[in-house]
Amino acid sequence: MTSTITVEHLWKVFGPKPERVVGTELASLPRAELRERTGCLAAVRDVSFAVEAxxxxxxxxxxxxxxxxxxxCLTRLIEPTSGEISIDGEAVRxxxxxxxxxxxxxxxxxxxxxxxxxxxxxxxxxxxxxxxxxxxxxxxxxxxxxxxxxxxxxxxxxxxxxxxxxxxxxxxxxxxxxxxxxxxxxxxxxxxxxxxxxxxxxxxxxxxxxxxxxxxxxxxxxxxxxxxxxxxxxxxxxxxxxxxxxxxxxxxxxxxxxxxxxxxxRDVPRSDVLTLRWIMRDPLAGETCEDQPLPATTVIRDAVPRILRAKLPVQVVEGDRVVGVVDADRLLPALISHHRQVPA
Structure with missing residues (x-):
């Protein structure tokens, strides 16, 4: 995909002589200590990311x-202290x-x-x-x-x-x-x-x-x-x-x-967000499965009725390719507790 926004090593430091913070030992100081030593506030610290079209x-x-x-900073309503910003490939700074x-x-x-x-x-x-x-x-x-x-x-x-x-x-x-x-x-x-x-x-x-x-x-x-x-x-x-x-x-x-x-x-119900990719397992050799597979992108919550009714494991597919299987044993831990990760 093409990036609409690219941000590389962006800094915004408020305070006297902000440029002295970037690229020096001061940059590694915690926010409170930096403010105490220099009077500067590092509001954005060495941030890099890209946003796709x-x-x-x-x-x-x-x-x-x-x-x-x-x-x-993306449109310079606030002027960055350091770093690069590109929008549609054009350098904003x-x-x-x-x-x-x-x-x-x-x-x-x-x-x-x-x-x-x-x-x-x-x-x-x-x-x-x-x-x-x-x-x-x-x-x-x-x-x-x-x-x-x-x-x-x-x-x-x-x-x-x-x-x-x-x-x-x-x-x-x-x-x-x-x-x-x-x-x-x-x-x-x-x-x-x-x-x-x-x-x-x-x-x-x-x-x-x-x-x-x-x-x-x-x-x-x-x-x-x-x-x-x-x-x-x-x-x-x-x-x-x-x-x-x-x-x-x-x-x-x-x-x-x-x-x-x-x-x-920690308070987000995992089954409302995670898909079957997070709970599926590898198929066993010669394992018999249900006739109708489920897409890997299916949210766990939406797959509950189908999996609990199934007498056999259900295949998980990406397109025409089987990427795993899921059954009640893999499903239940995700429903019982969303405070811990489901075992791989």
């Missing part, structure tokens, strides 16, 4: 982990002011926790605001804004004003505004954290639907594990500015990189 890439961490700083404006206006859009809607403008004009900045005429702005409002389920609200809308509806307006400029890349910085749980789930469903329909590359920042597991194709976990693990939801739940990640995922 069309992927939903979630950056997750506790408050103060550096995730919001990281996403703002090498861009001049004109090229950077073009990147922000045409190729990348951000959706923030605080909607930033203009209170004196109608919903339609709020959605078309980015197009207005691009110099698009009023008729075309309104046409495209109307299409985006239909896409996010806000037909009939074009002439209302932000104060007349609920929080969830306002966030839909913000999402429509971001989509209106037809960006290749969407950056979400905890956009739903101020919403109540029911509206938040609705908005997560909306993001998944829109991603399926429009196929944009998404980088999504959150502190909420459930949100990360719901939305992410892959998840990056940050701790004190450092990248701890990057992987699929299955990777994080099934094989956490350290105790920090394990603590994050």
């Amino acid at each position: 069309g992927e939903v890439f979630v950056v997750m961490g506790l408050s103060g982990s550096g995730k919001s700083t990281l996403v703002r 090498a861009m001049n002011a004109r090229r950077l404006r073009d990147l922000r206006r045409h190729r990348v859009a951000m959706v923030f926790q605080h909607f930033g809607l203009l209170p004196h403008r109608s919903v339609l004009d709020n959605v078309g605001y980015g197009l207005e900045i691009q110099g698009i005429g009023r008729a075309e702005r309104h046409r495209r804004a109307g299409e985006m409002l239909t896409l996010v389920g806000l037909d009939g609200h074009e002439n209302q004003y932000p104060e007349q809308l609920s929080g969830g509806m306002q966030q839909r307006v913000g999402l429509a505004r971001a989509l209106a400029i037809d960006p290749a890349l969407l950056l979400f910085d905890e956009p739903f954290s101020a919403l109540d749980p029911l509206i938040r789930r609705d908005m997560q469903t909306e993001v998944r639907r829109l991603h399926a329909e429009v196929g944009k590359t998404l980088v999504f920042i959150t502190h909420d594990l459930a949100e990360a597991l719901t939305l992410g194709d892959r998840i990056a976990v940050l701790r004190d500015g450092e990248l701890v693990q990057v992987g699929t939801p299955e990777d994080l739940v099934g094989a956490p990189a350290d105790d920090y990640v394990a603590d994050f995922v």
Whole structure:
């Protein structure tokens, strides 16, 4: 796959003479000791990752982990201290002011926790605001804004004003505004954290639907594990500015990189996330199995009725290839406890 974003050895250090931290013995100091010795805060510490085209890439961490700083560095809303960032193969740190404006206006859009809607403008004009900045005429702005409002389920609200809308509806307006400029890349910085749980789930469903329909590359920042597991194709976990693990939801739940990640995922029901790959075993020589196999991508929870009804082991396949078998003996440990790993 082609990488939309490539980040290599990215640092962001706040404080006096931040460049003295990168590449020196100071870089290895814990955050508190670094602040005490230098007055500097290393918000992002030597982070590298790539985001593939069309992927939903979630950056997750506790408050103060550096995730919001990281996403703002991608378009230089915050200037990085050191490292390289490329978007569609173009070096972001090498861009001049004109090229950077073009990147922000045409190729990348951000959706923030605080909607930033203009209170004196109608919903339609709020959605078309980015197009207005691009110099698009009023008729075309309104046409495209109307299409985006239909896409996010806000037909009939074009002439209302932000104060007349609920929080969830306002966030839909913000999402429509971001989509209106037809960006290749969407950056979400905890956009739903101020919403109540029911509206938040609705908005997560909306993001998944829109991603399926429009196929944009998404980088999504959150502190909420459930949100990360719901939305992410892959998840990056940050701790004190450092990248701890990057992987699929299955990777994080099934094989956490350290105790920090394990603590994050310890209350996640493993059978709701892991697939049959995690519990299957090798077929025995001459073993007789059920006629109908199950795909290896089947989530364990969804395979429970079939496996428990089966009188024989069930084959697990990838395409036409048998990669393993699963039976009740392999299934039950995953259902009894999600606090320990299922034996290989």
